[in-house]
Amino acid sequence: MTDTLHLGQTLSFSGNPFDDGPDAAHHERRGGVLVHDGRISDTGSADHLRRTHPKATVVDHGDGLILPGFVDAHAHYPQTGIIASWGKRLIDWLNSYTFPEEMRFGDPDYAAEVAGRYLDLLLEHGTTSVCSYCTIHPESVDALFTAAAARGMRVFAGKTCMDRDTAPEGLRDTAQSAYDDSKALLTRWHGQGRAEYVITPRFSPTSTPEQLRALGALWAEHPDCLMQTHLSEQTDEIAWVKSLYPQARDYLDTYEAHGLLGGRGLYGHAIHLEPRERDRLREVDAALIHCPTSNTFIGSGLFDMDGLMKDGHRVGLATDTGGGSSFSMLRSMAAAYEIGQLRGRALHPSELLWLATTGAARALRAEDRIGNLAAGLEADFTVLNLASTKGIAQRSARADDIWEALFPTIMMGDDRAITTTVVAGHTVHKRADAN
Ligand code: GUN
Numbered sequence: 001m002t003d004t005l006h007l008g009q010t011l012s013f014s015g016n017p018f019d020d021g022p023d024a025a026h027h028e029r030r031g032g033v034l035v036h037d038g039r040i041s042d043t044g045s046a047d048h049l050r051r052t053h054p055k056a057t058v059v060d061h062g063d064g065l066i067l068p069g070f071v072d073a074h075a076h077y078p079q080t081g082i083i084a085s086w087g088k089r090l091i092d093w094l095n096s097y098t099f100p101e102e103m104r105f106g107d108p109d110y111a112a113e114v115a116g117r118y119l120d121l122l123l124e125h126g127t128t129s130v131c132s133y134c135t136i137h138p139e140s141v142d143a144l145f146t147a148a149a150a151r152g153m154r155v156f157a158g159k160t161c162m163d164r165d166t167a168p169e170g171l172r173d174t175a176q177s178a179y180d181d182s183k184a185l186l187t188r189w190h191g192q193g194r195a196e197y198v199i200t201p202r203f204s205p206t207s208t209p210e211q212l213r214a215l216g217a218l219w220a221e222h223p224d225c226l227m228q229t230h231l232s233e234q235t236d237e238i239a240w241v242k243s244l245y246p247q248a249r250d251y252l253d254t255y256e257a258h259g260l261l262g263g264r265g266l267y268g269h270a271i272h273l274e275p276r277e278r279d280r281l282r283e284v285d286a287a288l289i290h291c292p293t294s295n296t297f298i299g300s301g302l303f304d305m306d307g308l309m310k311d312g313h314r315v316g317l318a319t320d321t322g323g324g325s326s327f328s329m330l331r332s333m334a335a336a337y338e339i340g341q342l343r344g345r346a347l348h349p350s351e352l353l354w355l356a357t358t359g360a361a362r363a364l365r366a367e368d369r370i371g372n373l374a375a376g377l378e379a380d381f382t383v384l385n386l387a388s389t390k391g392i393a394q395r396s397a398r399a400d401d402i403w404e405a406l407f408p409t410i411m412m413g414d415d416r417a418i419t420t421t422v423v424a425g426h427t428v429h430k431r432a433d434a435n
């Protein structure tokens with residue numbers, strides 16, 4: 001198998017910029033990524049790689065910036081068609097827009113059509129991996145993993161479980177069927193190619209304690225799997241949880257009491273946390289997933305990035321499509337920056353980029369496979385044009401360093417900035433105007 005050498009500017013991480021500062025990132029003005037059999041086999045300066053691998057096929061991205069493919073650590077692919085739906089807060093938004101749309105995913109043809117459209121949108125936005133909720137229908141899980149396999153993508157996903165009458169009829173399973181269907185899907189998909197099954201109780205308000213317990217038992221039987229759910233997104237939701245689980249110490253306790261708190265747990269939003277919840281999440285080293293465009297769009301609140309990172313929490317970044325208002329991890333970085341500003345902490349571009357790549361991969365316990373440009377990792381990367389619009393170009397033209405050159409694209413960029421996306425060594429997206 002011949003090697004392919006991608007040349008351009010490169011940015012990679014040797015550490016976490018929240019701990020080590022921007023020097024945790026390594027920039028090559030003229031660098032390269034060598035790909036062999038779907039994996040990165042070497043990185044470094046273009047001159048060195050050309051010299052040491054003279055037979056490699058060269059793909060020159062010019063001034064383009066080669067980055068690890070973005071990793072979206074929390075999304076709902078079935079909500080693709082209802083993104084940007086107006087005027088509601090969380091519970092009304094779920095009932096008005098989300099649940100009626102999710103009912104359609106019992107139809108395997110519809111699920112397949114949306115899954116394909118969604119993953120193509122991700123690739124056009126530079127996102128190469130996602131951790132997605134599906135719907136209660138097993139067909140919706142098959143559709144996403146099938147579409148991901150067709151594109152070669154590492155995708156994390158699971159059947160969303162809801163058995164309480166707080167969810168509408170037609171969108172409910174039972175404690176037993178949730179266990180059985182999740183187990184069957186896990187057996188079918190987990191570890192098949194790049195598929196990773198994620199045990200997925202939607203959130204405490206739509207599950208009975210029996211269902212949470214059944215899924216906790218399934219997780220105990222498969223401790224290598226991730227588990228994803230929602231936690232403390234809106235204050236109304238927290239009050240609702242209190243009324244449904246009067247004996248619980250707090251929202252997290254509704255999961256903890258049923259075997260759903262652990263280091264491979266992903267807790268979406270996690271905005272309005274009690275001190276006990278923060279301590280427990282830290283103790284078990286669970287992942288908190290920040291969904292900034294969703295948190296502003298649905299009006300949920302301001303995630304405490306600075307405090308949580310200082311306390312040593314494991315944090316990843318996500319779109320939360322379609323509660324989030326964009327498919328783009330660039331837009332998600334921009335929103336994370338804006339929320340940081342509202343809380344008095346300007347996140348550095350190296351921190352934003354880390355959250356969208358290595359940090360998100362680390363949240364998914366997959367940093368040994370994705371989320372960075374390093375030998376041995378899977379060859380998932382994206383190439384950015386740092387002058388994709390007139391407004392961005394005139395600003396990046398006066399940049400003195402890579403961070404000043406990149407920040408305008410983080411703040412103002414969209415899919416036009418993504419010239420090429422490579423998945424497992426294959427070019428799966430190329431803009432018509434890319435060089
Ligand atoms: N909480 C429970 N379900 C959802 C969902 O689909 N989106 C968001 N943003 N929050 C939720």
Ligand code: ZN
Pocket residue numbers: 074075076230268320323
């Ligand atoms: Zn969500």
